[in-house]
Each structure stands twice: as C-alpha cells, then as structure tokens.
Amino acid sequence: MDAHAHAPAGEHSHPTPALYFKVALVLFVLTALEVMAFEAGHGGMGAGIRPVIEPIVVELLLVLSAAKFALVAMFYMHLKQDSRLLTNLFVFPILLAAGVIMGLIVLLQYWRTVGAH
Amino acid sequence: MSDAAAHAMEHHTSTGIDSRKVAIWTLIGSECLFFASLISTYLVYKGKSLVGPLPHAESQCMLHGAMQKCEGVFEIKLVTTGTAILLFSSFFVVMALYGAQKGNRKMLVGWLAATVMCGLFFVSMQVYEFNHFYHKGMGYGTNLFSSTFYTLTGFHGSHVSVGVIWLSTLLVLAIRGKLPPEKSLNLEIAALYWHFVDVVWIVIFPVVYLMR
Numbered sequence: 346m347d348a349h350a351h352a353p354a355g356e357h358s359h360p361t362p363a364l365y366f367k368v369a370l371v372l373f374v375l376t377a378l379e380v381m382a383f384e385a386g387h388g389g390m391g392a393g394i395r396p397v398i399e400p401i402v403v404e405l406l407l408v409l410s411a412a413k414f415a416l417v418a419m420f421y422m423h424l425k426q427d428s429r430l431l432t433n434l435f436v437f438p439i440l441l442a443a444g445v446i447m448g449l450i451v452l453l454q455y456w457r458t459v460g461a462h
Numbered sequence: 463m464s465d466a467a468a469h470a471m472e473h474h475t476s477t478g479i480d481s482r483k484v485a486i487w488t489l490i491g492s493e494c495l496f497f498a499s500l501i502s503t504y505l506v507y508k509g510k511s512l513v514g515p516l517p518h519a520e521s522q523c524m525l526h527g528a529m530q531k532c533e534g535v536f537e538i539k540l541v542t543t544g545t546a547i548l549l550f551s552s553f554f555v556v557m558a559l560y561g562a563q564k565g566n567r568k569m570l571v572g573w574l575a576a577t578v579m580c581g582l583f584f585v586s587m588q589v590y591e592f593n594h595f596y597h598k599g600m601g602y603g604t605n606l607f608s609s610t611f612y613t614l615t616g617f618h619g620s621h622v623s624v625g626v627i628w629l630s631t632l633l634v635l636a637i638r639g640k641l642p643p644e645k646s647l648n649l650e651i652a653a654l655y656w657h658f659v660d661v662v663w664i665v666i667f668p669v670v671y672l673m674r
C-alpha cells in the first residue's frame with residue numbers, strides 16, 4: 346500500500362529522512378552565519394570586513410532568520426506538502442503579527458518625536 | 463489494528479483534514495500574535511534603559527548608583543549552543559514522527575528521547591542564564607531591558623517546558639508500545655507545537671541576542 350492510500354484529503358506523504366537531514370544541515374549553517382555576521386559586525390572577529398558588514402548587520406540577520414523560519418515551516422511543519430488551508434491558518438497570523446510589530450514601532454517612534462518637540 | 467479498523471477511526475470533516483490538526487494550527491496562529499506583542503514590546507523599549515546591567519558592553523552606563531563602564535550580560539556562545547540544540551531537536555522530532563508513521567518503535571523511542579533531552583538542555587540553559595543575570599544584579603524590575611527580556615524569553619521558556627512535558631508523555635506511551643502508526647497523528651500534533659516553539663526562538667535569538 347502506498348503512502349497516499351490512508352492520507353486524508355488535502356494531505357500528502359511527508360519528506361524522507363534524507364531531506365530532513367539536509368534541512369537540518371542548512372539550518373545549522375544559517376545559524377553559524379548569523380553568529381559570524383554578529384561577530385564581524387560588532388565583535389572582534391573579521392575586523393577587515395567590519396566596515397562592510399556593520400551597516401547591514403540587522404538586515405542580514407533578519408534575512409537569515411526568515412530563511413530558517415521558512416525552512417522549518419515548509420519542511421518540518423510539512424506546510425509544503427499539507428493542505429493550503431493550514432498554510433493560510435499560519436501565514437495570515439504571521440502577516441498580522443508582522444503588522445502589529447511594525448505598527449507599534451512606528452507609532453511609538455512617532456509619539457516620541459512629537460513629545461521631543 | 464487492521465487497516466479497516468484504522469480507516470474507521472479517521473474523522474470525516476468538511477475540509478478533509480483532521481479537526482485536531484486544524485485546531486493545533488489555529489492555536490499556533492493565535493500564539494504568533496501573542497509572541498508578536500511581546501517581541502514588539504521588547505523592540506519598542508530596546509536601548510531605552512536608564513540604568514544597567516545592559517545586554518551588550520557599553521563604555522558608560524549607570525550601574526549601582528554611579529556612571530561606569532558596563533559589561534554586557536549576554537553569553538552569546540552559550541545561547542548559540544542552546545539555539546543549535548533546539549534546531550536539532552526539530553530534526554529529531556521529525557525523525558521520531560517518521561519512525562512512528564512507519565511503525566518503527568526503536569526509531570520512534572530513540573529520536574523522541576533525544577528530542578526530550580534537547581528540550582531539557584534548552585530549559586536548563588535558560589535557568590542557568592536567568593540565575594547568572596540575577597547574580598549580576600539584573601532583577602525583573604531593574605530596568606526596561608530586564609523586564610521585557612525576562613517576559614519574552616520567560617514565556618518562550620515556559621512554552622518549551624510545556625513541549626517537553628507533552629513529548630515526555632508521548633515517549634512513555636511509545637516505550638509502552640501504545641503509539642502505533644494509526645495514532646501517529648498524536649505525535650504529529652505535538653511535533654507541530656514543538657516546531658512552533660523552535661521558529662519563535664529563530665526570531666527571538668537574532669532580535670534579542672544579536673541585534674544591538
């Protein structure tokens with residue numbers, strides 16, 4: 346009997362252990378890159394590339410973090426294989442959450458600027 | 463259990479997806495907003511503390527009633543280790559799920575035990591970190607940084623603890639042989655929660671520890 350036979354509608358078979366392992370390796374490498382970016386931007390390591398990394402360290406960390414987030418959600422949480430309803434249940438609150446974070450930061454910054462004058 | 467009996471146990475829903483799976487995804491969605499409020503609070507007050515201790519080293523800050531050089535409280539190496547362990551635990555739990563779905567009890571028990579061990583290590587790392595900060599004079603109400611930091615990471619840690627308890631109960635069931643392939647959805651739901659705890663940390667780690 347194949348793996349699809351008992352899967353409920355809208356769901357598909359999950360990835361293989363080999364793919365899970367490859368994703369784990371990529372996640373590990375991305376975490377190492379995050380720490381290296383932090384060290385190069387603020388710490389003692391890579392003093393030569395510090396002028397290049399320092400201005401973009403926040404953006405770099407956000408991109409690396411987003412990549413790790415997407416990999417876990419797609420492959421480990423099986424959103425790539427599962428029904429789109431589940432993806433929507435996750436992505437909509439994520440967008441809402443991002444909006445809440447951005448909105449609060451902009452609002453508080455605005456009131457601080459108004460208060461300073 | 464025969465295939466026919468397992469088939470009879472399946473829930474028939476209008477979406478075609480098991481209601482328990484929809485429920486855990488709905489919970490995860492609501493938790494996203496909960497952590498968004500905590501992360502935004504941390505970011506709004508970031509760099510606004512008037513007194514130390516502070517997260518990163520500063521040339522001057524108010525510490526113990528006097529302006530002096532402030533050492534950063536964060537131990538990046540320790541937290542990076544904790545982060546890597548939590549990431550690996552996500553790999554371990556999908557391997558356990560694979561074992562459960564294939565009916566490989568040895569694989570299920572081994573990987574699930576490894577996941578629980580990783581979770582326990584992470585919680586221990588956080589307990590050590592909080593204790594270390596407290597002894598450096600950083601109580602909950604010391605400054606804006608400490609209040610927002612302890613609230614955010616404390617709530618995450620409590621979620622990890624709930625995950626460890628949940629996975630431990632499944633581990634006991636697996637050892638007793640009470641987690642057959644037909645019931646692998648029980649582990650899949652717990653694994654989804656565990657991955658969510660992991661992705662929240664994926665956001666917290668750079669935002670709190672790496673961005674100055």
